[in-house]
Amino acid sequence: MSKITISLGGKDFDIKLEGAFALHFEEEFKAQFKGKSTLDPKDVLFAYVGKCYEHFMLEKEIKELNQKIDSV
Numbered sequence: 001m002s003k004i005t006i007s008l009g010g011k012d013f014d015i016k017l018e019g020a021f022a023l024h025f026e027e028e029f030k031a032q033f034k035g036k037s038t039l040d041p042k043d044v045l046f047a048y049v050g051k052c053y054e055h056f057m058l059e060k061e062i063k064e065l066n067q068k069i070d071s072v
Contacts, residue, residue, distance in 0.1 A: 001016055001017070001018050001022070002016070002017050002018070002022035002023075002026065003015070003016050004017070004025075004026060004029070004037075005037065006037055006038075006039060007037060007038040007039065008038075008039050008041060008044060009041050032047050033047070
């Protein structure tokens with residue numbers, strides 16, 4: 001189990017994750033926030049919106065691929 005502590009808006013938050021997702025999350029987090037552990041709420045909001053958009057686009061692509069497979 002991995003524990004990551006993030007300071008946001010003057011408060012510390014501990015996030016506990018396990019397995020491959022823990023490693024992936026830590027890599028993504030470091031890349032997104034350039035290694036910072038103290039974050040501005042605005043930066044977190046922008047990151048969240050970016051991830052939501054990425055998820056939206058992936059879901060759209062999956063639906064399009066499913067439609068192509070179904071039509072074959």
